[in-house]
Amino acid sequence: MLRLENISAAYGYLQVVWDVSLEVKKGEAVSILGLNGAGKTTVLKVIAGIKEPKGGKVYFDGEDITGVSTDKLAAKGLAFIPEERNLFNAMTVYENLVMGGYTKDKVTVNRNLEYVHSLFPRLKERDKQLVGTMSGGERQMVAIARGLMSNPQLVMLDEPSMGLSPQNTLVVFDALQKLREEGTTILIVEQNVNTTLQFVDRAYIMDQGRIVLSGDSEALRKDDSIQKMYLGMG
Amino acid sequence: MVNILITALLRGGMYSLMAVGLSLVYGVMNVANFAHGEQYMLGTYFGYFCFMGLGLNPFLCFILALGGGFFIGALTEVVIFSPLRKRSGRNWLMNTFLLTLGLSMILKSGTKLLFGNSYRGITSYFKGTVSLAGFSASKDRVIAFVIAVVVIAVVMVFLNKSKFGRAIRAVSMDATGAQLVGIKLKRIYIVTFGLSCGFAALAGAALLSLTPAYPSNGTQVLYASWVVLILVGLGNVGGSIVGGILVGLLETICIQYLGAAWQDVFALSVVILILLVKPNGLFGKGVKSSVE
Ligand SMILES: Nc1ncnc2c1ncn2[C@@H]1O[C@H](COP(=O)(O)OP(=O)(O)O)[C@@H](O)[C@H]1O
Ligand SMILES: [Mg+2]
Numbered sequence: 143m144l145r146l147e148n149i150s151a152a153y154g155y156l157q158v159v160w161d162v163s164l165e166v167k168k169g170e171a172v173s174i175l176g177l178n179g180a181g182k183t184t185v186l187k188v189i190a191g192i193k194e195p196k197g198g199k200v201y202f203d204g205e206d207i208t209g210v211s212t213d214k215l216a217a218k219g220l221a222f223i224p225e226e227r228n229l230f231n232a233m234t235v236y237e238n239l240v241m242g243g244y245t246k247d248k249v250t251v252n253r254n255l256e257y258v259h260s261l262f263p264r265l266k267e268r269d270k271q272l273v274g275t276m277s278g279g280e281r282q283m284v285a286i287a288r289g290l291m292s293n294p295q296l297v298m299l300d301e302p303s304m305g306l307s308p309q310n311t312l313v314v315f316d317a318l319q320k321l322r323e324e325g326t327t328i329l330i331v332e333q334n335v336n337t338t339l340q341f342v343d344r345a346y347i348m349d350q351g352r353i354v355l356s357g358d359s360e361a362l363r364k365d366d367s368i369q370k371m372y373l374g375m376g
Numbered sequence: 377m378v379n380i381l382i383t384a385l386l387r388g389g390m391y392s393l394m395a396v397g398l399s400l401v402y403g404v405m406n407v408a409n410f411a412h413g414e415q416y417m418l419g420t421y422f423g424y425f426c427f428m429g430l431g432l433n434p435f436l437c438f439i440l441a442l443g444g445g446f447f448i449g450a451l452t453e454v455v456i457f458s459p460l461r462k463r464s465g466r467n468w469l470m471n472t473f474l475l476t477l478g479l480s481m482i483l484k485s486g487t488k489l490l491f492g493n494s495y496r497g498i499t500s501y502f503k504g505t506v507s508l509a510g511f512s513a514s515k516d517r518v519i520a521f522v523i524a525v526v527v528i529a530v531v532m533v534f535l536n537k538s539k540f541g542r543a544i545r546a547v548s549m550d551a552t553g554a555q556l557v558g559i560k561l562k563r564i565y566i567v568t569f570g571l572s573c574g575f576a577a578l579a580g581a582a583l584l585s586l587t588p589a590y591p592s593n594g595t596q597v598l599y600a601s602w603v604v605l606i607l608v609g610l611g612n613v614g615g616s617i618v619g620g621i622l623v624g625l626l627e628t629i630c631i632q633y634l635g636a637a638w639q640d641v642f643a644l645s646v647v648i649l650i651l652l653v654k655p656n657g658l659f660g661k662g663v664k665s666s667v668e
Contacts, residue, residue, distance in 0.1 A: 192552065216558035228553030230546045241546050244539075245558040288557065 143168045143296055143327050144189070149198035151184050157196065159184050159351045166296070171318075171328040173338050173359075176348035182331040183225060185348075186300050190215060190222040202296070217245045221294035225301045227285040231274030235265055238273050238284055242291030251291065258287035261317045279310030286317065296327045303334045315341060339363045379511050380628055386517045388624020389524035390579045394597060395604035395616035396528055397572035403548040403611030404568045407457065408469055411476040412601055413594025414483035415573040419445055419580025420589035421487065424496045427584070434501035438523065438581050445577025450570035452479070457565065480594075487591040497588025520582040527575065528617055535613070544568055548611065596640075600627075603643055607650060609657030619658070 144166040151159040159181040166172045174182045187193035189200055191212040200208045202220060215222070230238050239258060243251035259266040262283045268276070273284055282302055289297060302318075303311040315337065322328060332338040339345060339359040347355040347362070355362075394416065401407050419441045426437035456475060464471045502515040535541040546554045547564045555561060579597075580587075587593050604623050608615030623643060630642040650658060 190556070192555075212552070212555035213558050213560045216556065222556055224552070224556075226552075228550045228556060230549040230553060232549055233542075233545070237542065241542065241554075241557050241559075243557075244543065292558065 143170075143203060144329065145201040146185070146189070147199045147201070149185065149188055149200070150196045151181075151188055151193060152196045157351070159188070159195075162198070162348075162351075162353055164346050164353065164356070166327060166329050168295075168327055169325055170344065171322050171330065171342040173342040173345040174329070174331045174348055175333075175335055175338065175345050178333070180348040181351040182348055183300055186222065186224075186298055186329075186331060189298065190220070190224075192222075216292040216294075219293070219295040221289035221292060221297045223285050223289045223297065223299045223302065225304065227281050229273045229281060229284055229288070232272060234270050234272055235276075235284055236269045238288050239265070239291055242288035245292055250293070254291045254293065258290050261290070261320060262287055262313070278305045279307060279313070282306060282310070282314060283317075286314065290321075294326065296329065297321065298329045298331075300331045301333060302330065303332065303337070311337070336363075378509065380632060381625075382508075382511050382513065384625035384628040385621060386513060386521045386624075387628055388621035389521040390583055390620075391600050391604055391623050392617045392620025393524040393527060393575050393579050394601040395608075395620050396531060396613055397575040398601045399605055399611055399613045399616040400544075400568055401572045402605065403613065404544055405457070405565055406469055407472040407476070407569075409476045409572070410473060410598065411452075411480040411483060412572070412576055413596075413598030414480045414487075415445055415448065415576035415594070416580040416597045417487065417589070417591065417594035418448065418483065419577030420584050420587060420593060421491070421496070421580075422577055423581030423584040424498070424589045426581075427498060427501065428496070434519075437501075438578055441581035442574045442578040444574075446570040446574035448577070449573025450566045452573065453566045453569040457569070458562070480598075484591050484594075491589075491591070493591065495588040495590045498585050500585045514585070516582075516585045520579075523578070523582050527578065531571070531575075532614075540567070599640065600643070603647055605657075607647055607657055608659050612657070612659050615657070615659035 146162055146164045149159060149162045150157065162181075162185055164172075164174075174185065176182055184193060188195045191207070191210050191214075194209055198208070199206060202218060205218075207215070207218070230241060233241070239255055240251060243254055246254070264280065265283055265287055268280065273281060276284065286299070286302065299318075302314050306314065311334070318328060318330070318341065328342075330338065330342065339362055342359050344357065345359055345362055346353050394412065398409055398412050401409050422441035422444050423437050426432045426440050427434060432440070456479065457472070460471060460475060461468070500514060500516050502519060504515050505512045506515055506518045535545055543554065543559045544564055544567070546557070546559060547561060551561060554564075580589075580594075600623055604616055604619035607622065608619035626643045626646055627639045630636075630639045634642060
């Protein structure tokens with residue numbers, strides 16, 4: 143479904159991603175883990191067309207989407223839920239969700255609204271609240287729900303649990319679990335290692351701009367050296 | 377007193393229309409447009425040549441000015457801003473200031489070259505006056521005011537209720553977020569700048585009997601529009617409407633009691649006072665670019 147070949151990326155003269163190749167198959171949940179500054183966000187931004195890569199290719203559904211502009215991805219079935227959320231703060235929850243279905247017709251938008259409301263009942267209660275006035279957890283729910291409004295086949299999330307209370311983290315991961323059961327493919331970047339490894343099938347570990355390890359979550363969870371080296375929980 | 381209020385309202389309506397356009401462009405595109413006055417100026421020429429040259433119906437003249445302004449604005453986005461956006465990084469806002477300042481000079485000089493320095497005015501589009509409660513104003517003024525009110529109302533409905541209008545507001549709040557949901561920024565920018573220039577040109581055409589067409593007639597209007605924006609807070613479209621009327625009121629009071637020569641001094645002094653107390657403008661919340 144998604145394949146990266148030898149992606150490298152730089153900010154000005156400073157290269158921060160080297161030779162990253164990875165693959166996410168249809169129906170899988172895969173994670174990119176790593177310390178702060180490892181280059182995870184940059185990789186996601188390259189996939190989403192927000193950051194132009196220095197080299198390498200991105201394939202989505204077999205199609206080369208390297209450098210394709212961000213506004214085309216929603217229609218192709220790719221949703222990116224960034225760390226910064228990028229919500230429309232002076233709009234209501236409802237308006238944000240409707241904007242999420244920008245590329246869809248009215249009937250689909252209404253159907254999807256019902257779906258995301260069933261996923262996050264709280265958003266239905268807060269229909270008319272301005273998103274700018276919401277808490278971090280609620281904003282994350284809006285961000286995920288807005289991303290789902292375009293019927294994506296692949297959902298990419300950048301640190302969805304960042305700044306969230308344990309309860310809200312649970313709500314978010316429960317929703318992701320439901321998505322997964324319905325067959326949506328998920329690529330998730332996290333620092334919350336243990337929760338994430340319990341959730342995903344496979345993971346790639348990034349350090350200083352490179353992928354240094356990859357494997358089944360089961361194996362990674364048992365790997366002592368990883369727990370010590372990268373995740374600081376010996 | 378009632379006279380002053382009505383005069384202020386009539387004067388302010390068009391300032392509101394100008395300021396709404398300027399504000400929209402600032403909020404959505406992050407462009408500080410200093411050629412807004414020249415877009416007004418072009419409107420006065422549109423109005424003059426359509427009315428005097430072609431002898432068209434005044435309303436048709438206004439529509440043509442609006443359309444012509446829209447076209448010039450859209451062209452400006454495609455030819456000038458779009459290439460700049462690709463190359464300009466951190467200094468974008470400053471670059472737009474310099475670029476539009478240059479554009480303003482080119483338009484001013486170009487018009488001078490083409491049409492000379494002479495005044496081309498009309499005495500009125502519509503003869504006669506309208507009187508109301510013992511107050512009378514020229515029909516032209518009243519009609520210009522009504523046009524401003526109608527256009528602003530249509531714009532507000534468009535921005536809040538239509539799909540494309542909502543997309544414009546979305547871009548003003550978060551351009552990356554807008555792209556993520558599938559909004560094409562290019563189209564939004566073209567329409568936004570087109571509308572803004574169209575409104576300025578419409579204002580110019582509608583006020584032709586008050587300000588004749590000549591190359592530098594946009595300068596004072598540009599200042600007034602920026603005064604409105606700074607007064608209410610940058611990028612606040614809703615506030616710009618109130619702000620336009622307020623500036624109209626300030627000027628009217630000044631002309632009445634101090635003399636016309638003082639109107640800029642007076643308006644700017646009031647702005648300085650307000651900014652001392654409320655640095656983000658009257659309705660500013662310190663949040664960048666919210667089109668409300
Ligand atoms: N806009 C930027 N300009 C310059 N350097 C950046 C920018 N964004 C990220 N970086 C640098 O790139 C590296 C990788 O960052 P990022 O991809 O955000 O890592 P992660 O998401 O894994 O924390 C870091 O060293 C960071 O400082
Ligand atoms: Mg990151």
